[in-house]
Amino acid sequence: MDEAGAKYDRQLRLWGSHGQKSLAEAHILLLKAGPTGTETLKNLVLPGIGKFTVVDDENVGEADVSNNFFVTQEYLGKGRAETTCELLQELNPDVKGEFVVSDPVEFVTRDSTVLNTFTLVIATEMPEQNLLAIEEALLPHNVPMVVARTYGFIGVCRIVSHTHCVIESKPSPEPMEDLRIADPFPELEAFVDGIDLAAMDSKDFMHTPFVVVLVQLMKKWRAEHDNKLPTTMAEKKEFKELVKQQARKSWGEEENLLEAFDKAFLAYTPKEIPPEVSEEVFSHPYCGTEALPSGLGPFNMRFWVLARALKAFVEDQGSHPKLPLSGKLPDMTATTGMYVDMQRIYKAKADADANAVYDRCLGILQAQGLDMAIISREDVKEFCKNAYYIRVTQNSRISDEIDPAKVNKEDLEMAVMEGVGDSGPQSPLLMYIMLRACDRFHSKHGRFPGQNGRLELADSDETDIQLLLALAQEIGTELSLDSPLNLSSDHAKEFVRYAAVEMHNMAAILGGIASQEAVKLITHQYVVLSNIYVFNGITCTGASFAL
Template identity: 35%
Template sequence: MASPSPKSPEQNEKTKQYDRQLRLWGDHGQAALENGHICLINATALGTEVIKSIVLPGVGSVTIVDDNTVSDEDIGSNFFLECSSKGLNRGSEALRFLIELNPAVQGHAVQEPPDQILQENPDFFKSFTVVIATALSEKTIQDLAQHLWDINVPFILCRSVGFLGSFRIQIKEHAVIETHPDNEQVDLRLDVPFQSLADYLNALDIEAVDLKDHGHIPWIVILYKAVQKWQVSNANSWPMSRKEKNEIKDLIQGFIRKDENGIPINEENFEEALRAVNTALVPTFLPVRIQELLYSSSATNLNKESSPFWIMCSALRGFVEAEGKGKLPVRGVLPDMTASTEHFIQLQNIYRSQAAMDAEIVYRKVQQIVAQLHCDSISEADVKLFCRHAHDLYLIKGSNIATEYQLGGSVASYIARYLEEPDVMMVHYILLRAAEMFRSEHCRAPGDWEPEGDISNLKTCVSKLLSDISCSPFPKDDHIHEMCRYGGAEIHSVSAFLGGCVAHEAIKIITKQYKPVNNMFIYDGSSTNTATFTF
């Protein structure tokens, strides 16, 4: 049978409010979110949709930087402004309505342009967990991106024009311990059982078990016994090929008992063992991507400024080389299975005890490194979490938006390579960049006043961008005509979709759970197509 359900604790109001998201990122993820401080630059329709989806799950604080006054266009596209807001500061008005969604969130409004803040008070941005910006000029984008890169604050640049939208994540280095993979590989160690597991497995004799208990043997035991029997005639090798695994299945079929009429008894645990052959008989090994992390220069050349992630990687490498004998710590998590309560709890305790012992060894190594470097301590809970998810560690090393805007060699060749494909989404990236260039030159969006007259000017901007990356002009002007037809307007449905996506990415960065987009996301609302690119 399955593991016994834990007694549900009494839920307080906060737990009830955040119940669904707590199932996604847990108490520690929620605590990280509540300690987060988001800065939004410009409360456009897109900007407010982003903040809405961050305020609702309970981010700690939000600061909106916006020196614009509310216009008729804002009221027409922004659900967080009303007619009485016209002529007032857009950031303050939007914040007033956004905070009503969740009174637990702190809100602040700054009525200064971002470029002025950059010049007069650059330290302003150091206090934020993530900075999100939309509707900025080209120069401000580059200056802000470079500054945030230098002070190592994550930055998300968003755009929403007509049916097109995009966001670009700039982050120097982002380590994810809890990646929450869709198909997490079980860690059973049946090929290299640790001592307590080996003792338990060897003590059970399937063929000697009473008929009434036969259907309660954990499938892990059944699988192990089948492999043992197979190894007798296969030189103690490990079944790897499809043929060999089919032979294991035949042996499991042979374990199934029959009634007095010779008909196999239907026992669910043996069915589970048959289904698990292909997934559970994967040999225990150190994944190449994890090995690359453990032996990277950041993990081998530590200093006082090294992050806790790299310190734990260094300690983990020490464990793998010594006590682990080339293997990562035991994860300590059992899959659900049909078994008696006694068998399941005993087996569960065996795996959990070994996982705790392995994590304790890594924790001692972490303490030694911390003492040598004289840096901040790392909690035992963090080390245990790290060891439990060591099989799926993930690291992103991002790139600077300011460098991307210069269209240097590698960026230019990357864009040019994608533009060679027909109907590729990279075309929309060029159009959005060209619209920014047009706005910088003409102080308005293309098509804002004269849709027909702006087509040639926007085409010039597109041609300049394509020339910078050594690409030929677009064969058709359809996309350029469409961009001018938008007139720089935000369509709320597009902004709402994109705002939700950006909020998800910001939450991933704050909680350090789940893999964020790396690093450009483009959305075409007219076709509902999306694409990601890595500059």
């Protein structure tokens, strides 16, 4: 193992060498270098992103020294962008860091062409109005954004992305591979037909793979039932009893038959194309016949060419289409020779399917006038291997989230519905509404509630409490949910007490969550948050909302 492999060994096990390559090529833009921002970026510097740029126009103050582990007393008065850039770079010499002393919103909006150089934007310490301006600037460039924010004991992580494509969603637990037992392909059927189970001695029979047993039994079943698979509960039970009847010893002594009994459903349940593929990928406009937009970016361009080729592969099969075979074979009781023979058969079929998809890719690339070299055979093999798990997610815009006419009220309603969601006073949804009220307060008064320079609430703060509660109730009225939002002056008092302070323990939690989502966006692996997560540090509970 080389030095880089040894250094990043643990994460290579999670997202592989191709995922690590994506990280190493990533350029991250951090807007605001407070504790939440530095904690998030720290978690990306350590696993080896290629480059980062910190944009901040503030100097290190006493508050930074007290709540940011990356800032010490000696840096008082120095620029936060330069300070955090210097200290973060020390964590990993493989990573290049830069800083820009500028207001983050001005930096993003004054020259939008610079945004094309970034893989991902991380925005922290941003009120609603700033996020709207940044979102508007990012939209034409298809650059995703992770919003990470802590406000006292409350934390929020938000994904802002157009169409995000995932090849390796890696569901957990991992579903059973497509073994084609219910509808074997010709090569598998020929292999199984060539095995005479009746002529085997008990030792060889005990080491015959369950795939062979089930394919033969289902062939016998179909011959006796008008070529039909078991459909009713009674028929399925009858088929499983047929498996039991093959035992030559006391039931339970033959491992291969136990596996066959446990996996009997594979014999009468043909693997279907999941709706996440048929409805979300194949039905997407980019999977049609129109020219693909030039601004998609290299990964997304490859994804949609591959998706179109996969769709054509499926459509060409007629009334009972299948996705390409992955070629993977799970562990099972079998002799080494028989297992290797089966591996060879499944791999050959997987290679043939991948080649068929590759040929269609070449046709699409030519028709679209794209560089034929942007997709390799290895790209196609990886795509076909994960064909059941490709995903496309659509996250709403922040402008939609704050528009009562466009926000997903159904998800909000479920979050507070009695007996379904969390309708208690510490509900994460209530914390979310209070945070939005704080932003509305900021928009009206030029400061956040409670920012009066005092550590404890005084009588004069009652005005802030009353104003903040009224704004929160105003947002609740605009949402017009059926279930009541039990907002009280206690909520407003708590948020006034926070005075928009970031605490490093909360920043560490949110930094972990936000960086995890950032890695998903960069590597196009795993499914990203859809689309906002709220964490209540008082009760250590959280909830996500598709707004």
